[in-house]
Amino acid sequence: MKLKIAVRILGHKPPDLDTAVLTKWHSDLWEIHENKIDTFPLNGDCDLDYWGYSDAGLQSKAQAVAAADFTLYILNVPLEANYYFRRIKKNVGCISLFEVADVLRTHSIPIENLVLRMLYNSTMIHLRKGCLPPIGELAALAHHETKGCIFDMAGIKTDIVFSCHRPILCDTCRAAASADQVSKETIEVFAKEIKGIKKRLYYRAADWVKQKPLLALFASAIFALLLGIAGSLIASYAYEKIQTKAPNQALEPTTMAVTPAASHPSRQP
Ligand SMILES: [Zn+2]
Known part of the structure; x- marks a missing residue:
């Protein structure tokens, strides 16, 4: 109790x-x-x-x-x-x-x-x-x-x-x-x-940094490196997405031009 x-x-x-x-x-x-x-x-x-x-x-x-x-x-x-x-x-x-x-x-x-x-x-x-x-x-x-x-x-x-x-x-x-x-x-x-x-x-984190300054410096350098790599990967992925989307957008005006003719059977021979 x-x-x-x-x-x-x-x-x-x-x-x-x-x-x-x-x-x-x-x-x-x-x-x-x-x-x-x-x-x-x-x-x-x-x-x-x-x-x-x-x-x-x-x-x-x-x-x-x-x-x-x-x-x-x-x-x-x-x-x-x-x-x-x-x-x-x-x-x-x-x-x-x-x-x-x-x-x-x-x-x-x-x-x-x-x-x-x-x-x-x-x-x-x-x-x-x-x-x-x-x-x-x-x-x-x-x-x-x-x-x-x-x-x-x-x-x-x-x-x-x-x-x-x-x-x-x-x-x-x-x-x-x-x-x-x-x-x-x-x-x-x-x-x-x-x-x-x-x-x-x-x-507690601040105490750890005070107790092990060299290890903290090494850890922060590794973290900065990983952050840079992650940033590059995200940028590459975003660029590829934009590139693959761009050709589709270029075709869209042609499709729009053809669609009205196809939607009016009376104009077809
Ligand atoms: Zn005691």
Whole structure:
């Protein structure tokens, strides 16, 4: 059975956050509650020194949706201790785009990828623990080393890019999930689905060109050559068509001249 996750925006919605990507995402493990992402105002000022919002300050603003297994809020403001994800109360988590959204934009990674990463991260935690545990336990489930894994701590926020483009579930996290009675089949489905979290095609192609410039140059030369050959073949074919059509058109006036005589039997001898 799929987990039902309520996803909401709290405060300003970044114009480049495409919520349709999230609602249209297919997963066999989770679904967005009511298949919609509503936006709610973030009323009240910050209560921390660095323009941040504390867990306690957000608790009254971020309500849990009772019909969902858990609720995730997306915010633009800094959270307590400048984390990008915090569990602020039972079954309610907050994803902060503060700073990480700019990091993702710099690397041409859609912001939706971060939300998907956290949806899968929270899903696996829920599968393992049956709930979203307090922030201290959540932190213990992540590893400090950056491996491109869904459970990277990404304490240095720029490291988030490695788990927002083709992330993995590393061997350590697979073993931990297995130890928490998550089935082998579920782990395989999870690992397969997170592979779909990636940059858009244009930027993947641009990355390939950056990584293999000589091969890209060779490929573009071959492509230009093939394009030239294709153009020549099309031109030859068109020319032949015109040539074969031209003699038929030349005969048409003679035919027209003969036809009236043939169509009047009275004039025939
Ligand atoms: Zn891992």
